[in-house]
Amino acid sequence: MTTTIATEASRTPGLRAGRRRGPAQHPWVRFGLRRFGGLLLSFAVLTAVTFLIVPLIPGDPAAVAAGDGASAAQIAQMRQELGLEQPLIVQFLTYFSGIITLDLGTSFISGEEVSQVIFSRFPFTAQIALLAIVLVLLIAVPVGMGVAILTRGGRLPWLDHGFNVVTGFIYAVPQYVMGTLLVVVFAVTLGWFPAAGAATFDSLVLPTAGLMFGPACVIARVVRRETAVVLDKDYVRTARGWRLGAARTHLRYVLPNLITTTLTLSGLILAAQLGGAVVIETVFAWPGLGQGIVNAILQRDYPVIRGIILVLGLLATLIIILVDVVLAVIDPRNLGGASHDA
Structure with a gap:
């Protein structure tokens, strides 16, 4: 009886379907999902870190943007124009929504778009x-x-x-x-x-x-x-x-x-x-x-600082992922968890 079932299973594709790997079990798919998850985690960490550490820099950006000799009223007005008077959570949501829409903001000093600042300087680096x-x-x-x-x-x-x-x-x-x-x-x-x-x-x-x-x-x-x-x-x-x-x-x-x-x-x-x-x-x-x-x-200049650090961090992450892909192409064992019968 056992022999008959085994023979029938070997002849019937449906009985062997449970042993087949689905697309999600393919080593490259799992590799891609892990790397994509790591990229998302890096993005989340970079977004939070770049937002939180910049205000720790000593000095008032509103006073610098207002210029030398600005009065207290002018500095307060500049702080309001720059959005620095808003609650921290509101500033973060504005910053995060801008990143999602590929809008890194504008420079406090020059008024130039941060993305343009980055694009103009990146080729030199x-x-x-x-x-x-x-x-x-x-x-x-x-x-x-x-x-x-x-x-x-x-x-x-x-x-x-x-x-x-x-x-x-x-x-x-x-x-x-x-x-x-x-x-x-x-x-x-x-x-x-x-x-x-x-x-x-x-x-x-x-x-x-x-x-x-x-x-x-x-x-x-x-x-x-x-x-x-x-x-x-x-x-x-x-x-x-x-x-x-x-x-x-x-x-x-x-x-x-x-x-x-x-x-x-x-x-x-x-x-x-x-x-x-x-x-x-x-x-x-x-x-x-x-x-x-x-x-x-x-x-x-908070927006420029945040934009450059974020871009450098994401580029570093992408470079490491690219190297992992190259290594996996050279030697599939670097996919991690891939079996030899893949």
């Missing part, structure tokens, strides 16, 4: 952030792999020690100090590059260099460590035993196994680059979002 991460990968991955290969098996201990000391020291230097040193050496002393501004293509060099040195050292150290681990794997020993050649062994068997770790770290660093650009852009007077938020803080 994107230039140095993207260029920096590309250069970081082009430099850090070969250097990290090269050091690991040359020091394999305890060889050249001076190189291993020197690499750790130099990369650790550079990474420990604060970005504003690094930027100032670059200006003093390459702009003031040698005169090779402009010290500030974005008037020429040469102006990209120093801000990009100041932004990339620290991340390059971090990724190079991680790649060096991961390469050392991969070089001890059995399949790498087998490849060397078959005398496939050093270049083929390292590019075909070592490098692909570094992709996951390197991309994950690179995504986190690129997201952090958006925040680090605040310091670098201030040092080099680069007209990006970083300098924009600094100016807005000095002027107590």
Whole structure:
């Protein structure tokens, strides 16, 4: 009897339907739902945080917007025009409804739409952030792999020690100090590059260099460590035993196994680059979002501060999600919870 039921179930699609996965059980669907949920959570947190922390900045935005020499009555009138007299919950609902309708408000100081301020400054920040991460990968991955290969098996201990000391020291230097040193050496002393501004293509060099040195050292150290681990794997020993050649062994068997770790770290660093650009852009007077938020803080321009922080936070979240998607495409095991029979 049992055999008959099992045989019939194997022949009848309806009896096997309970074992089939529905669309909601597909690994990519579950992956997308998790990431979308994380994006919504990040959006909610960013919305609340950007609204609540900005009023903590010392100073009265109404007094700044009214201008020097404004009377108390004029300041009170300006506060009412800016909506600062409304209850906090009303201000938050206005702020939230504006975000939902893609209206980030207008600047307290210039009267310009915040979205226009962001759009005009974002390309400058994107230039140095993207260029920096590309250069970081082009430099850090070969250097990290090269050091690991040359020091394999305890060889050249001076190189291993020197690499750790130099990369650790550079990474420990604060970005504003690094930027100032670059200006003093390459702009003031040698005169090779402009010290500030974005008037020429040469102006990209120093801000990009100041932004990339620290991340390059971090990724190079991680790649060096991961390469050392991969070089001890059995399949790498087998490849060397078959005398496939050093270049083929390292590019075909070592490098692909570094992709996951390197991309994950690179995504986190690129997201952090958006925040680090605040310091670098201030040092080099680069007209990006970083300098924009600094100016807005000095002027107590609440809508601009909130808009820039919100956009930077969402961009960082989207970058991390994009890296997760790329990693899942490269290796489906990164989908999380996906079984091999998917």
